[in-house]
Amino acid sequence: MNRMYKTAATILKELLLLSRDRTGLLVLFVMPALLVLVMTLVQENVLKTMGESNTRLLLIDNDRQQVGQTIEKKLLESGAIEIIKSINGKDVDEKKALERILKGDFQLCVIIPEGTTKAVKTRARQVVRESLAMPEMPTEGSDRERDITVYFDPTVFGGFRSAVLSSLELVIVGIELNEKMNVLSELLPEHINGTIRKAMGPMLPESFVSDMPGMRLDFGRDRLLRVAERSASKFYLEKKPTSVQQNVPAWALFGIFFIAVPMAGALIKERHDETLARLLTLPVSFLSVMIGKIIAYVLVCLTQLGLIVFIGKVVLPLLGTPVLEMGSDPTAVIVIALSAILAATGFGILLGTAAGTYEQASMVGPISIVIAAALGGIMVPVYAMPKIMQAISVYSPLAWGHDAFLEIFVRGGSIRTVSGDIIALLSFFVATVLIAWMWFFLRRRDGL
Amino acid sequence: MKPSDSVNKNTAAAGEKALVVQDLVKIYKDASSPALSGLNIAVHTGEIFGLLGPNGAGKTTAISILSTLLRPTRGSVCICGIDALKHPGRVKGLIGLVPQNIALYSGLTARENLRYFGKICGLKGDALDDRVQACLELAGLGNKADQRVSTYSGGMKRRANLAVGIINNPRLLFLDEPTVGIDAQSRNMILEKLSLLKDNGTTLIYTTHYMDEAEQLCERIAIMDEGRIIAEGTPKTLIDRPPGHSSLGGLFLALTGKDLRD
Numbered sequence: 127m128n129r130m131y132k133t134a135a136t137i138l139k140e141l142l143l144l145s146r147d148r149t150g151l152l153v154l155f156v157m158p159a160l161l162v163l164v165m166t167l168v169q170e171n172v173l174k175t176m177g178e179s180n181t182r183l184l185l186i187d188n189d190r191q192q193v194g195q196t197i198e199k200k201l202l203e204s205g206a207i208e209i210i211k212s213i214n215g216k217d218v219d220e221k222k223a224l225e226r227i228l229k230g231d232f233q234l235c236v237i238i239p240e241g242t243t244k245a246v247k248t249r250a251r252q253v254v255r256e257s258l259a260m261p262e263m264p265t266e267g268s269d270r271e272r273d274i275t276v277y278f279d280p281t282v283f284g285g286f287r288s289a290v291l292s293s294l295e296l297v298i299v300g301i302e303l304n305e306k307m308n309v310l311s312e313l314l315p316e317h318i319n320g321t322i323r324k325a326m327g328p329m330l331p332e333s334f335v336s337d338m339p340g341m342r343l344d345f346g347r348d349r350l351l352r353v354a355e356r357s358a359s360k361f362y363l364e365k366k367p368t369s370v371q372q373n374v375p376a377w378a379l380f381g382i383f384f385i386a387v388p389m390a391g392a393l394i395k396e397r398h399d400e401t402l403a404r405l406l407t408l409p410v411s412f413l414s415v416m417i418g419k420i421i422a423y424v425l426v427c428l429t430q431l432g433l434i435v436f437i438g439k440v441v442l443p444l445l446g447t448p449v450l451e452m453g454s455d456p457t458a459v460i461v462i463a464l465s466a467i468l469a470a471t472g473f474g475i476l477l478g479t480a481a482g483t484y485e486q487a488s489m490v491g492p493i494s495i496v497i498a499a500a501l502g503g504i505m506v507p508v509y510a511m512p513k514i515m516q517a518i519s520v521y522s523p524l525a526w527g528h529d530a531f532l533e534i535f536v537r538g539g540s541i542r543t544v545s546g547d548i549i550a551l552l553s554f555f556v557a558t559v560l561i562a563w564m565w566f567f568l569r570r571r572d573g574l
Numbered sequence: 575m576k577p578s579d580s581v582n583k584n585t586a587a588a589g590e591k592a593l594v595v596q597d598l599v600k601i602y603k604d605a606s607s608p609a610l611s612g613l614n615i616a617v618h619t620g621e622i623f624g625l626l627g628p629n630g631a632g633k634t635t636a637i638s639i640l641s642t643l644l645r646p647t648r649g650s651v652c653i654c655g656i657d658a659l660k661h662p663g664r665v666k667g668l669i670g671l672v673p674q675n676i677a678l679y680s681g682l683t684a685r686e687n688l689r690y691f692g693k694i695c696g697l698k699g700d701a702l703d704d705r706v707q708a709c710l711e712l713a714g715l716g717n718k719a720d721q722r723v724s725t726y727s728g729g730m731k732r733r734a735n736l737a738v739g740i741i742n743n744p745r746l747l748f749l750d751e752p753t754v755g756i757d758a759q760s761r762n763m764i765l766e767k768l769s770l771l772k773d774n775g776t777t778l779i780y781t782t783h784y785m786d787e788a789e790q791l792c793e794r795i796a797i798m799d800e801g802r803i804i805a806e807g808t809p810k811t812l813i814d815r816p817p818g819h820s821s822l823g824g825l826f827l828a829l830t831g832k833d834l835r836d
Contacts, residue, residue: 128696131693131696131698132693133693134693135690135693136690138688138690139679139682139686140683142681143679143681146681146682146722147681334595337821360754370674398641398675398678399676399677399678399680400673400674401677401679403638403641403643403671403672403673403677404643404673404677404691404738405694406643407641407642407643407666407669407670408666408691408694408695409666409667409693409694409695409696409742410695414779415694428614436652451792502586555709570643570644571644571645573601
């Protein structure tokens with residue numbers, strides 16, 4: 127009871143000190159909040175320009191017939207494209223569309239010219255007639271070939287452009303094939319009939335034409351070959367996180383680990399100004415003091431995490447990003463968060479014990495956290511790293527935390543599937559505290 | 575109940591030894607010479623005992639061992655009848671430390687510091703409130719108690735440092751240069767309050783570089799050099815030692831030499 131009372135006193139003291147430390151508050155709350163906001167919005171834009179995120183396509187369908195409708199239907203079927211046909215309820219012309227694309231409101235614009243359907247049908251009939259060596263049809267000027275125009279935002283990546291153009295080409299080839307098959311099924315019996323009639327003359331019965339077998343027009347859609355996508359890397363995610371799912375846990379972990387810096391600073395200050403010496407001469411166990419400190423920093427980190435989740439759930443969606451989806455196992459999320467926070471406090475205790483001065487801690491701490499964050503997939507997803515970096519990344523505590531969060535958020539994991547990461551984080555906490563403890567006693571043996 | 579009341583009253587009786595140090599040796603790892611080499615001290619209850627010496631004489635090492643912060647290589651330390659090396663936990667309730675540095679949380683007020691250290695000593699409720707108020711008044715900080723320590727002058731910080739050192743009403747108080755770098759008024763006040771503590775039965779072990787201060791305050795003085803005591807006695811007997819010295823400072827220089835100790 128007495129030990130709890132003294133631990134509670136330390137918790138209260140630490141919270142009071144932290145609440146009055148403006149720089150510390152800036153590091154603990156403002157920095158991760160800003161990082162989450164900025165990095166998510168930047169990455170959301172990058173993902174859009176790479177086609178990894180939901181793409182907004184402006185469709186100007188001046189044809190308003192079969193071709194335009196088919197293109198719209200096929201693009202929507204891809205599931206990755208959001209088609210906008212009017213802005214504020216008004217139709218958009220080419221000039222306005224260009225302006226909006228240059229502003230970055232849309233990644234691309236597809237313009238289907240007027241009369242495209244009629245032109246396609248006429249051209250299909252001409253092509254089929256030519257292939258069957260049938261006499262040419264008279265054409266009007268309006269039946270000439272049409273170009274479907276695609277405008278891209280200049281920032282859109284080349285790979286994404288090629289993918290969009292290929293998809294459109296595929297849709298158009300399908301439309302053309304369909305039209306040609308239509309015309310072929312109409313002209314082929316007539317052509318065969320005419321050829322046979324020409325060869326057999328009056329011997330051919332009158333009913334021959336109607337007895338010609340019909341053609342199934344949709345056979346062109348039956349697939350003969352398929353492409354199956356498989357990953358050679360274990361870091362490949364079958365389902366990729368949204369920019370919010372990637373960044374919110376990533377920068378939350380970054381912020382959590384940054385608590386090591388003020389924590390180490392507080393420990394070093396206590397050592398240098400001899401408050402630690404004073405505490406060690408008082409009737410309190412060092413363990414009670416340390417537990418009080420750890421609990422105080424755990425509470426601060428949980429508040430910090432709550433703030434960042436709020437940003438992911440409420441603030442970021444207001445700025446146009448997807449809402450933060452956190453999976454269906456809140457217990458696992460809390461356990462991962464607590465494990466990561468303990469790992470961070472362990473690192474803070476080790477840093478504060480091993481570093482001789484605050485300058486050392488404030489130099490080594492942030493640099494090591496940034497390196498661990500870079501390795502841990504906080505800045506660049508692990509699956510996008512070169513192989514050697516992927517191999518190193520498994521040693522970063524931030525990677526354990528981030529991987530566990532993504533497992534729950536994106537892949538529908540449970541506490542069982544992330545138990546390895548949780549054990550790794552808790553082991554890191556135990557190891558760092560033990561090393562710090564040994565360091566502390568070795569130092570104490572030779573005077574503080 | 576005061577933490578110190580748990581000790582057998584007999585041990586605290588007048589004339590009893592509050593501190594007995596025998597043959598204390600401390601050799602730091604990789605050090606060429608021992609920091610303490612056979613230190614012997616006996617301090618009576620209610621006495622103010624001064625420990626003087628040049629830099630590197632072993633004063634801080636001695637205070638660290640006596641206040642349970644450091645383990646000696648060998649020797650024994652007995653505080654109020656308790657073996658401090660065998661039972662450091664029991665001794666901690668009896669001692670107080672006023673370190674040379676301002677060992678306070680500068681982001682907290684003096685009252686918050688006192689309340690925190692008081693709670694750590696096990697004080698609660700009214701006993702805590704009363705003790706905090708008493709310490710604030712003793713340090714002359716009653717009207718500035720709710721200001722953060724970071725806003726205090728040097729003298730106020732030193733007084734607050736002393737106030738926290740006595741929050742647990744210690745029987746034996748270690749003071750490591752408690753008046754360094756402060757104005758004459760604050761220094762005078764601290765010395766007055768230390769005399770008051772002595773009158774109330776607290777034993778004080780006092781280190782300082784101010785010879786006049788030691789002469790004024792301490793009943794007995796030990797001059798240390800190279801880890802051992804080279805002279806011990808009341809200020810008067812020390813000054814009168816043949817061939818006689820004009821002051822304690824004169825004796826100190828005669829015993830420890832004029833070479834710089836960096």
